[in-house]
Amino acid sequence: MRIVIAEDSALLRAGLERILSDAGHEIVAGVADATQLLRVVNDTTPDLVIVDVRMPPTFTDEGIRAAALLRSQNPDSAVLVLSHYVEERYAADLIASNTRGFGYLLKDRVADVPAFLSAVAGVGSGGTALDPEVVAQILVRSARRQALDQLTPRERDVLQLMAEGKTNSAIAAALSISTGSAEKHIASIFGKFDLSPDESENRRVLAVLRYLES
Known part of the structure; x- marks a missing residue:
């Protein structure tokens, strides 16, 4: 697949590029912020975008907001979100809107290279890959929302x-x-x-x- 990686940590970005390249994928670009990500995706139309949640300039939710924008502009875009934590609100919204070609994994899972590559392949081909912790926290948030309602x-x-x-x-x-x-x-x-x-x-x-x- 042709893949774009959006990750502000140069070390992690290089590691992801190496893992994916060794697996036979083409890295179209590696970028460090959400603005570059949107520009590169519009110019290159990759098969899959791998994006971090926290990116410059505020290091809060720029990455996942960019992922949501990409999905809204093109629902068929395959997006795999990587994060150290679960951004429940955006994750729930992204999953609710369309599970096809979407994944959300905690970065700890990347250490299991075969599992990570399997998730990449699945999301890139239109499947879904959700970290168990992501699912658990979304369910908790949903229950709390229902209680408030x-x-x-x-x-x-x-x-x-x-x-x-x-x-x-x-x-x-x-x-x-x-x-x-x-x-x-x-x-x-x-x-x-x-x-x-x-x-x-x-x-x-x-x-x-x-x-x-x-």
Whole structure:
């Protein structure tokens, strides 16, 4: 296959190029940032793009956003994402939109060269290669999203005020309800988030984290 590699680490990029070249693939280009990636892909139309999640200039999510853009512009583009961690939101969106010719592997898996080359071949031919950890975290995120969707509009208002650090009495005053009603809404939120009483955990903090993660 004709492959473009987008990886800001020169050492890892060279290693990937060597592994893939030795396996008979043609490396069309190796680039260090998402801007170069988009330009090279538009100019060369490779069979497969291998892209890192965190790339310059901010080293946050430039790579996977570029992958999402490539997939939206050409759904048939084969893309294999490599990362040290799981970017749940983009991974879930990419998988939900089209699993054909898509892969998401943690970089630790590259150490298993035969398995990595198998994933490359599978994605390049239109298949899917997902790291088990990616699948697990997406499932967790999906479950949390479903729990949030169960909240009533009033419970969402209460949760938002909790996220702002307001006390139960302050929440009641802001929503023009009694403190008892605010406490009942909070208890309902805990129940829907499956946050059981536990002295070792602060349910209020965990509920707010669920809200922020959404």
